[in-house]
Amino acid sequence: MRIPLSFKGQSVFVAGGSSGINLGIATAFAQAGANVAIASRNAERVAQAVEQLRQHGTQIEGYSADVRDAPGIAAVLQQARDAIGPFDVLVSGAAGNFLAPALGMSANGFKTVVDIDLNGTFHVMRAGFEHLRRPGACVINISAPQAFNPTKLQAHVCAAKAGVDMLTRVLAMEWGPEGVRVNSIVPGPIADTEGIRRLAPTPEALQRMTQSVPLQRMGRVEEIADMALFLASPHAAFVTGAIMAVDGGSSLAGGRDYSAY
Numbered sequence: 558m559r560i561p562l563s564f565k566g567q568s569v570f571v572a573g574g575s576s577g578i579n580l581g582i583a584t585a586f587a588q589a590g591a592n593v594a595i596a597s598r599n600a601e602r603v604a605q606a607v608e609q610l611r612q613h614g615t616q617i618e619g620y621s622a623d624v625r626d627a628p629g630i631a632a633v634l635q636q637a638r639d640a641i642g643p644f645d646v647l648v649s650g651a652a653g654n655f656l657a658p659a660l661g662m663s664a665n666g667f668k669t670v671v672d673i674d675l676n677g678t679f680h681v682m683r684a685g686f687e688h689l690r691r692p693g694a695c696v697i698n699i700s701a702p703q704a705f706n707p708t709k710l711q712a713h714v715c716a717a718k719a720g721v722d723m724l725t726r727v728l729a730m731e732w733g734p735e736g737v738r739v740n741s742i743v744p745g746p747i748a749d750t751e752g753i754r755r756l757a758p759t760p761e762a763l764q765r766m767t768q769s770v771p772l773q774r775m776g777r778v779e780e781i782a783d784m785a786l787f788l789a790s791p792h793a794a795f796v797t798g799a800i801m802a803v804d805g806g807s808s809l810a811g812g813r814d815y816s817a818y
């Protein structure tokens with residue numbers, strides 16, 4: 558059941574918002590009354606997501622942009638601000654992943670994931686700042702357990718997401734005096750997402766992953782969205798620089814061994 562919070566009339570921008578967890582976050586804000594803009598690379602996926610989000614009756618805008626392209630994402634943030642007004646909430650969740658040992662990835666393979674996850678988050682935050690409603694806005698970065706659990710076959714993601722959490726902490730300090738809060742959400746394994754399809758591609762791997770979660774189940778997209786709503790709400794008015802795990806306890810046991818999956 559969703560926490561009954563209202564974001565009526567507020568403006569929310571979700572980078573990487575065309576599918577999965579990020580679309581779930583965009584949906585929750587739209588259901589709670591917010592006007593929402595999303596951006597991702599694939600224009601067709603953006604259009605589909607926009608159509609889905611419009612069912613909730615608020616203003617929805619969609620843009621095609623790659624977070625690796627700093628001027629491109631800056632232009633889209635400007636267009637979105639012109640369309641829905643200064644952002645009360647800015648979510649940075651675009652990411653890429655594949656399983657590979659460090660010796661099995663080229664320099665470009667490593668760089669690609671760091672560019673999307675870490676540099677992309679910097680681009681979204683750096684260009685997004687001027688469009689934040691200040692004071693009062695809230696930035697939410699989508700991190701991962703790889704940020705703090707060293708995990709084989711995930712050198713690129715571990716490096717990138719650790720950087721994302723450090724950006725969260727540093728910019729919470731720099732932007733706190735401006736009345737901007739900055740937090741990360743660390744999702745555990747979330748059912749029916751692309752991230753899990755890549756990390757646990759067989760039914761057996763999925764079962765092993767599920768059994769390793771202390772709460773003995775996969776999480777739901779809506780449960781990550783609930784944390785985003787909470788962080789953006791007045792209930793979290795004194796929360797900044799926090800790395801919030803929403804993972805059924807799954808990161809407590811350390812990094813997974815995906816080579817055994």
Ligand code: NAP
Nearest residue numbers: 573575576577578597598599623624651652747750751752
């Ligand atoms: P997903 O459905 O693949 O979502 C990724 C989104 O980012 C898509 O909308 C994708 O759309 C967009 N994107 C990818 N590269 C981009 C780029 N260069 N520029 C702009 N947009 C880009 O994956 P998900 O599993 O829901 O993951 C969402 C977030 O949760 C990620 O940050 C991930 O690290 C994190 N996470 C997920 C899990 C999980 O269990 N799934 C666990 C921990 C953390 P386009 O292809 O159109 O660009």
Ligand code: COA
Nearest residue numbers: 652653654655656657661662663664665666667669751752
């Ligand atoms: N193993 C090793 N290297 C891989 C790989 C794999 N499974 N998949 C991609 N790479 C390498 C490529 O070989 C390439 O390196 P090269 O030029 O030296 O050959 C590099 O990564 C970039 O690949 P490319 O396909 O050109 O990148 P892209 O920008 O089109 O896509 C990805 C980025 C690879 C991350 C792609 O999987 C993607 O778009 N992911 C988004 C969705 C996603 O990952 N969702 C889950 C989020 S947790």
